[in-house]
Amino acid sequence: MRIEVKELGFVYSPKSPFEKVALDDITFTVNEGDTLGIVGSTGSGKSTLCRHFNALIRVQRGEITVGEIRLHAKKVDLKTLRKNVGMLFQFPEYQLFADTVKKDVEFGPLNFGFSAEEADAAAREALELVGLDFDEVASKSPFELSGGQMRRAAIAGVLASRPSVLVLDEPTAGLDPRGKREILELVTALKAGVTGTVIIISHNMDEIAEFCNRVVVLENGKLLADTTPDELFNRSDIVERTELDYPHTVKIKRLLAEKGVFIDSSALNADELSAAIAGRFKA
Amino acid sequence: MKDISLGQFYPADSFTHKMDPRAKLVLVVAFIVMAFLAKNFLSYFAVMLCVISATLVSRIPILKVLKSIKAIIFILIFTGILNLLFYNGETVLWSWWQIKITVEGIIFSLKMVLRLVLLVMGTTLLTYTTTPTAITDGMESLMHPLKYIKVPVHDIAVIMSIALRFIPIISEEVDKIMMAQKARGAAFDNGGLLKRAKALLPVLIPLFVSAFRRADELALALDARCYNATPNRTRYKQMKFSLRDVLGVLGTAAFIVLVVALNNNFWGAYEPVASVWWLFSV
Ligand SMILES: Nc1ncnc2c1ncn2[C@@H]1O[C@H](COP(=O)(O)OP(=O)(O)O)[C@@H](O)[C@H]1O
Ligand SMILES: [Mg+2]
Numbered sequence: 001m002r003i004e005v006k007e008l009g010f011v012y013s014p015k016s017p018f019e020k021v022a023l024d025d026i027t028f029t030v031n032e033g034d035t036l037g038i039v040g041s042t043g044s045g046k047s048t049l050c051r052h053f054n055a056l057i058r059v060q061r062g063e064i065t066v067g068e069i070r071l072h073a074k075k076v077d078l079k080t081l082r083k084n085v086g087m088l089f090q091f092p093e094y095q096l097f098a099d100t101v102k103k104d105v106e107f108g109p110l111n112f113g114f115s116a117e118e119a120d121a122a123a124r125e126a127l128e129l130v131g132l133d134f135d136e137v138a139s140k141s142p143f144e145l146s147g148g149q150m151r152r153a154a155i156a157g158v159l160a161s162r163p164s165v166l167v168l169d170e171p172t173a174g175l176d177p178r179g180k181r182e183i184l185e186l187v188t189a190l191k192a193g194v195t196g197t198v199i200i201i202s203h204n205m206d207e208i209a210e211f212c213n214r215v216v217v218l219e220n221g222k223l224l225a226d227t228t229p230d231e232l233f234n235r236s237d238i239v240e241r242t243e244l245d246y247p248h249t250v251k252i253k254r255l256l257a258e259k260g261v262f263i264d265s266s267a268l269n270a271d272e273l274s275a276a277i278a279g280r281f282k283a
Numbered sequence: 284m285k286d287i288s289l290g291q292f293y294p295a296d297s298f299t300h301k302m303d304p305r306a307k308l309v310l311v312v313a314f315i316v317m318a319f320l321a322k323n324f325l326s327y328f329a330v331m332l333c334v335i336s337a338t339l340v341s342r343i344p345i346l347k348v349l350k351s352i353k354a355i356i357f358i359l360i361f362t363g364i365l366n367l368l369f370y371n372g373e374t375v376l377w378s379w380w381q382i383k384i385t386v387e388g389i390i391f392s393l394k395m396v397l398r399l400v401l402l403v404m405g406t407t408l409l410t411y412t413t414t415p416t417a418i419t420d421g422m423e424s425l426m427h428p429l430k431y432i433k434v435p436v437h438d439i440a441v442i443m444s445i446a447l448r449f450i451p452i453i454s455e456e457v458d459k460i461m462m463a464q465k466a467r468g469a470a471f472d473n474g475g476l477l478k479r480a481k482a483l484l485p486v487l488i489p490l491f492v493s494a495f496r497r498a499d500e501l502a503l504a505l506d507a508r509c510y511n512a513t514p515n516r517t518r519y520k521q522m523k524f525s526l527r528d529v530l531g532v533l534g535t536a537a538f539i540v541l542v543v544a545l546n547n548n549f550w551g552a553y554e555p556v557a558s559v560w561w562l563f564s565v
Contacts, residue, residue, distance in 0.1 A: 017293065054466055056465060082465070082466060082468050083468065086466065087462075087466040089463050089466075094460065094463075094492075094493055095463035095464060095485075097485045107464075108468050111468025111469060111470075112468045
């Protein structure tokens with residue numbers, strides 16, 4: 001699904017002493033099949049922007065079109081929209097509530113009008129996708145699960161509705177390296193299947209470098225750049241100004257360059273870079 | 284979100300905002316007494332003048348203060364109409380069955396409504412200019428003497444301030460959980476009462492789970508830092524009675540004297556003009 005954002009502006013608590021401009025004149029497009037990274041320092045408006053995509057925040061100024069749905073219209077078909085745009089928040093395990101894992105995972109599908117059998121099938125599929133054994137966990141209380149399992153169950157609860165766009169708001173913050181890895185591999189697996197478009201908010205430039213084909217940079221609610229990760233990490237002015245970091249691959253390339261070893265590759269992911277380095281020394 | 288965390292607090296850099304919360308608490312009580320002292324329209328006018336000048340020195344838009352009346356609009360209408368219809372006056376303007384409207388009734392119900400309005404405006408100024416935390420601290424300090432009759436003043440204050448501290452956190456949490464469930468297609472604002480109550484379960488359950496987790500963590504953190512509610516704890520923010528507070532007290536005292544004087548027609552100290560005289564008398 002294509003998402004078009006045009007001149008979007010948003011102000012929290014307008015006309016009060018707490019007034020806060022969170023977004024200002026944002027324009028960009030997310031194409032079907034994109035994995036878009038949204039980066040920027042804390043408070044730059046990333047979450048506010050993303051919450052627009054499934055109308056958790058209503059458009060104040062400007063326009064957003066998600067597929068065929070115009071979010072700036074007076075009436076928005078919230079069901080269809082939210083069925084299509086899934087959103088995964090930080091600490092998703094805090095949204096578990098039902099008395100069994102199965103009921104919790106089916107909550108979304110049933111809300112979106114799946115029949116009982118469809119919801120059951122969707123729950124099965126989603127739980128397997130996140131690596132949980134359906135028969136083992138389905139009838140357990142979500143609060144009996146271990147921390148990692150709880151998080152997977154909660155993620156399954158979002159995936160079960162088979163969204164065509166998945167928005168992840170800092171999905172890996174606070175996870176250990178292995179947990180991070182698992183989530184991102186899950187996202188990659190998803191992209192191969194149901195979910196065509198993925199939007200990731202992240203502070204981790206390695207993730208952006210490895211998984212995203214496009215990246216937008218926000219600064220104080222303004223769009224600072226709309227580019228590719230490769231180009232972004234060549235723009236030291238932007239990276240330094242917004243206090244982003246470089247991914248490890250870029251750092252390694254620079255360190256090598258300082259020693260006189262120039263790697264002529266735009267590889268941003270670890271495997272490709274190591275292949276390029278190996279190739280350079282073979283030659 | 285932030286609105287809830289600060290109650291009604293309206294941030295501004297003013298005389299009243301900088302006053303000692305204890306002084307403000309005492310002055311609000313004095314103001315309530317003043318509003319109940321007022322007898323005739325001129326003394327009511329003095330009380331009104333007191334509220335207006337307090338609003339001006341607080342640098343709060345007068346409209347903002349007037350808005351607080353909205354909360355009690357039904358009480359006002361109710362009070363006004365009941366007094367108007369059932370006051371036992373003499374100068375009857377219109378009557379039907381047990382009901383009669385009299386001049387005295389009109390005057391009395393006007394006064395009652397005016398008194399309520401003034402009371403709400405005055406007390407609202409306290410919450411507009413003082414953060415809940417400052418109010419709690421002020422109360423603790425003012426209740427200090429109760430310690431001698433074994434009231435656990437400090438414990439009560441700690442419980443109150445922890446509760447206050449957690450209001451914004453909990454409200455943020457409600458926001459987050461609601462968003463997560465809305466994203467999964469939950470609808471909170473349609474259907475009958477029962478359906479709506481049921482729709483809240485996916486919010487309430489995670490909320491309780493997290494509240495208990497937080498309480499646990501907080502208890503652990505307090506223990507880990509060897510917290511105990513010793514009576515002689517010092518504070519980071521010291522409350523200090525300053526010249527500002529003296530001025531505030533003097534100003535309020537002046538208004539109380541004025542109200543009493545107007546109530547008593549200045550003890551006949553001067554001969555008022557005829558129309559003003561009428562106001563003195565009712
Ligand atoms: N509910 C809210 N009420 C008022 N201000 C808010 C609210 N949520 C966020 N903000 C403010 O809006 C700005 C952008 O916030 P956010 O979109 O959460 O940024 P990010 O996700 O990039 O950290 C911040 O300055 C933040 O303080
Ligand atoms: Mg955020």
